[in-house]
Amino acid sequence: MNPLLYPIAGALLGLIIGSFLATIVIRWPLGQSVISGRSRCDNCHRQLRAADLIPVVSYVLRAGKCAQCGAKIVSDHLVIELGAGLIGGLALYASPDVAGVAGAIFGWFLLTLAALDAKCHWLPDRLTLSLAVIGLAAAFFVEEPDLLNRMIGGAGGFLALFLIGWGYRLLRGREGLGGGDPKLLGAIGCWLGWSALPLVLLGAALVGLLAALMLRLRGEGVTADTALPMGSFMAIAAFPLWIVQTMTGGMLL
Known part of the structure; x- marks a missing residue:
């Protein structure tokens, strides 16, 4: 089979x-079911047809609007679908086998968590707990990192951020x-192993600085009390590290 077919299949x-992940991100915080009920327009409640549910294509053809009432469709659908497609394509490009499928699952979980955060x-x-369990189970199908490395990564990732959060609360008297941040870093450790954790935190810090800079450029104030989604930053940093780790065939450090 042509090697390019694997990343193309992964992207498709x-x-x-990604369409399902977008549904999770939009519905779950509202307390709505993500598996039952037909998709409807949020404005006019018209039941969507199959032609309205083609990922990306339907959004583009409808110019991001409902075909009946003309209301704007939440752009989360388009962004998450494109993100999930990119993740699937990159994962199967990095490793066109079981490891690549596992990596795509890792990336899709991270995308969902990043969007929710x-x-x-x-x-x-x-x-996060499902991500951790699947990461440990992946050790039986993927050679590196091994199970012990992943288990240490899971425990170490959780404890590192838990202790940092506990110390900050003790010193400053506030959260x-x-x-969920320590649990997410622990789950990431279950995939990448303990050696990748410093790079995940470094990458998350850099993404966070970039996000803060963008807020400042938009005229929004950034203070010590500004809530930034640390989980999103870690998720954004973790998937590229998985690609590098997979393509180099071992631990990052």
Whole structure:
């Protein structure tokens, strides 16, 4: 089979999965079911047809608006679908095998968590714990990192941020980290292993600085009390590190 077909297939699959991920990000924070009920327009409540649900294509053809009432469709659909497609394509390009499929799953979980944290400052335990369990299970199908490395990464990632958050609260008398952040770093450690954790935090810090700079350029104030989605920053940093780790065939450090 032509090697290019694998990333193309991964991208197409990602677009389809991205449509479901967008539904999770939009509906779950509102307490709505993500698996039951037909998709409808949020404005006129018209039930969407199959032609309205083609990932990316339907959004572009409708110019981002409902075909019936003309209301603007939330851009989360387009962004998450494109993101999921890119993740699927890159994962299968980095490793056109079981490891690549596992990496795509890793990336899709991270995308969902990043979107939820950026939008609602929420990292659901159901997703982070599932990500951790799947990461440990992947050790039986992927050679590197091995299971012990992943287990140390899971425990070390959680404890590192938990202790940092605890120390900050003790010294400053207020929360400095969300309760889901240590769990997410632990879950990432279950995928990348303990050696990648410093790079994940470094990457997250750089992404956070960039986000703060963009807020300042937009005229928004950034102070010590400004809430920034640390989970989103870690997720953004983690997937590129998985690509590098996979393509180099071992630990990052």
